[in-house]
Amino acid sequence: MFSAYTATRACGVKVIMVELKLKMKGQSVAPIEGEMLTPDNLAKKSFNEILNLETWRGNRLVKLSEVFTVEGESTSNPSDLHLIIEGDLRKVRHIGAHMSAGKITINGPVGTFVGFEMSGGTIVVNGDADAFLGMGMSGGMIEVNGNAGDAVGSGYWGTRCGMRGGLIVIKGNAGAELGCWMKDGTIKVGGNADVFAGVRMQGGTIFVAGNVGAKLGAAMTNGKIVVLGNVPSILPSFNIDEIRANTKVDGEKVQGPFYVFYGDITEGGNGKLFISVPKNAHLKYREAYLL
Amino acid sequence: MKVINAVLCPGCGSLCDDNEVYVEDNKIVKVRTDCAISTSKFLNFNKDRNTTPLIRVDGELKPTTLEAAIERVARILVEAEYPLIYGWSLTSCEAQKKGVELAEEVGGVIDNTTTVCHGPSILGVQDFGEPTCSLGEVRARADLIIYWGCNPSSAHTRHMKRYSSLSKGRFRLPEQRKVVVVDVRKTPTARNANLFIQVKPNQDYELMAALKMMLQNEEIEEQEVAGVPVEQIEELAELMRSCEFGVLFFGLGLTMSEGKERNIDGAITLVRELNRWTKFAIMPMRGHYNVTGANKVFTWQTGYPYAVDFSRGYPRYEPGDTTAVDVLSRGYNDATLVVASDPVANLPKDAVKHLCSKPLAVIDPHISLTAFMADVVIPCAFVGIEEGGTAYRMDGVGMILKKVVEPPEGILPDTQILDLILKRVRELKGGR
Numbered sequence: 043m044f045s046a047y048t049a050t051r052a053c054g055v056k057v058i059m060v061e062l063k064l065k066m067k068g069q070s071v072a073p074i075e076g077e078m079l080t081p082d083n084l085a086k087k088s089f090n091e092i093l094n095l096e097t098w099r100g101n102r103l104v105k106l107s108e109v110f111t112v113e114g115e116s117t118s119n120p121s122d123l124h125l126i127i128e129g130d131l132r133k134v135r136h137i138g139a140h141m142s143a144g145k146i147t148i149n150g151p152v153g154t155f156v157g158f159e160m161s162g163g164t165i166v167v168n169g170d171a172d173a174f175l176g177m178g179m180s181g182g183m184i185e186v187n188g189n190a191g192d193a194v195g196s197g198y199w200g201t202r203c204g205m206r207g208g209l210i211v212i213k214g215n216a217g218a219e220l221g222c223w224m225k226d227g228t229i230k231v232g233g234n235a236d237v238f239a240g241v242r243m244q245g246g247t248i249f250v251a252g253n254v255g256a257k258l259g260a261a262m263t264n265g266k267i268v269v270l271g272n273v274p275s276i277l278p279s280f281n282i283d284e285i286r287a288n289t290k291v292d293g294e295k296v297q298g299p300f301y302v303f304y305g306d307i308t309e310g311g312n313g314k315l316f317i318s319v320p321k322n323a324h325l326k327y328r329e330a331y332l333l
Numbered sequence: 334m335k336v337i338n339a340v341l342c343p344g345c346g347s348l349c350d351d352n353e354v355y356v357e358d359n360k361i362v363k364v365r366t367d368c369a370i371s372t373s374k375f376l377n378f379n380k381d382r383n384t385t386p387l388i389r390v391d392g393e394l395k396p397t398t399l400e401a402a403i404e405r406v407a408r409i410l411v412e413a414e415y416p417l418i419y420g421w422s423l424t425s426c427e428a429q430k431k432g433v434e435l436a437e438e439v440g441g442v443i444d445n446t447t448t449v450c451h452g453p454s455i456l457g458v459q460d461f462g463e464p465t466c467s468l469g470e471v472r473a474r475a476d477l478i479i480y481w482g483c484n485p486s487s488a489h490t491r492h493m494k495r496y497s498s499l500s501k502g503r504f505r506l507p508e509q510r511k512v513v514v515v516d517v518r519k520t521p522t523a524r525n526a527n528l529f530i531q532v533k534p535n536q537d538y539e540l541m542a543a544l545k546m547m548l549q550n551e552e553i554e555e556q557e558v559a560g561v562p563v564e565q566i567e568e569l570a571e572l573m574r575s576c577e578f579g580v581l582f583f584g585l586g587l588t589m590s591e592g593k594e595r596n597i598d599g600a601i602t603l604v605r606e607l608n609r610w611t612k613f614a615i616m617p618m619r620g621h622y623n624v625t626g627a628n629k630v631f632t633w634q635t636g637y638p639y640a641v642d643f644s645r646g647y648p649r650y651e652p653g654d655t656t657a658v659d660v661l662s663r664g665y666n667d668a669t670l671v672v673a674s675d676p677v678a679n680l681p682k683d684a685v686k687h688l689c690s691k692p693l694a695v696i697d698p699h700i701s702l703t704a705f706m707a708d709v710v711i712p713c714a715f716v717g718i719e720e721g722g723t724a725y726r727m728d729g730v731g732m733i734l735k736k737v738v739e740p741p742e743g744i745l746p747d748t749q750i751l752d753l754i755l756k757r758v759r760e761l762k763g764g765r
Contacts, residue, residue: 071667072415100414101440101644133665135654154654173653199652200459238595257538260595278553279542308545331554
């Protein structure tokens, strides 16, 4: 039953993390609310209390034990709790919402709103994550060892404020509107990103190792987007600034050379696009505007 | 023969209210209007009409009684863990209000057809507001009309004559107005425009960005944007800047092409920029005659214009997750009630596949494609012709629909059918 492993906290102190394992029972048609699945919520609760916790499956309140089999034990300190959730979680939404400490590992594909407005801790997804990953997050880290859906690191509709801090790492591809309204923090994508990456971005950094779709950085007012792959076109509201040999993402050097564009001028923006020179020969005509 | 004048046409979002309908023996024999859609609607609304409640038995739709059909619908909704209640754009605000009540009672998701037409417009407006006006103001004052990604000549046939380019307004005559059409192809509307700009598909945002750059006197590092030469964009920017009252009408060419709500963001900020120079307004060209009403009723009742999730007992709004297409394509719902809409004919394939695989109930005057796939079909009166009510025009002006003929015997309006379902649902839930 009991299992634990050693983790190192940022301050270098070694702590033993207590594991609590939840395995999805069968498959549900109606969506399941997973917002109570956070170390903050499950810590300080006895095993029985956890089994009897209530959550929403569609419009029915069900016990956690009806949806998941639970193994392991809890601990009094949320920072020491490692939640492992397994199964086909595509219909479980809001996992890790408002979490502030500890760790969640999700083994399998997961639904929408993972890490919604989280402020600390770590979420690792070993599978694909659906849309709105890390919406409104202000701290902590999300790592996806698969693809992510649309609007990663965006904000709740109408708030005009996306991700405010923290780190999102996606090993695969990301959907459209990556980092929409993003204010601070870092998003790193190992694969490609779809259209409108960094739209309305107000700060922070987006790094894409692969290709991006059109309208990169549309209406951005601040922040930095680095693209190592192909960019189909640059919006007319961005002008070329210079060609740089290399740049930095989160203190790490990234080898260029890069075309540097600034904009979005129509929004009085001061955002910067770093676009790989060798992968974007079709942008060479813009060099004529460098004096 | 009875002549009824000032009849509202339940055809499109323009909601023209000057139609004359001639009725003889409870039958419409003639309509005086200059719109083909309206004439066809009034004269042919009885085509493919269904007048008996149907219920699926052994894979076949068989006639049944109204009570049995209502019982089945109520049971489907009460037993479901996540029912979807969808449609609402072709009925009155009174029915929409009942729909919201039903959704709250059964703890389901309620969505209207906005989700597949101007949903992105709403998301754009929620971010930036909507500098808009009424169609009356357009008629009286506008001297520059821009149709972007829409084709009123075919879809809103009287829009130009009644409200915009060809209308004789108080301060403007048709010859004093200029018309610009921005579209991916030369539509019938574009053929009669003063300026037609052919934009490459999915590049409207680029064109709007270029226009904003010119309005801000910034230099563009391009010879051509979205397939349009810079000189032509300059001409359009000058036209926009120098008009006295401009209005930008946009359609699904903007909302459903690449970028969706971001295109509307682009359009609204363009209009915002133009208001530094002159008076400019923006307005979506709503399609279904009361889709604006659906947004108004939903907002007034729940606080959100569409995609409202009542599963937890209170309204929640997460477009992209609680919108009908997303609910269906993610396979969230386990039952569906469709009112005054035909999703099987319109939604994406995956969504339709899921829709048909779960219990499906339909309230519709006609045997639509969705009704063919349904488990229960309840016929209702045709709102706007056989039943009165309230509807909202595309500019948000509330108007009264008239009843011009009686519905077939035994056919109730959808408000009454929804009332009966609600009553039965409450009875069934009372037992829990």
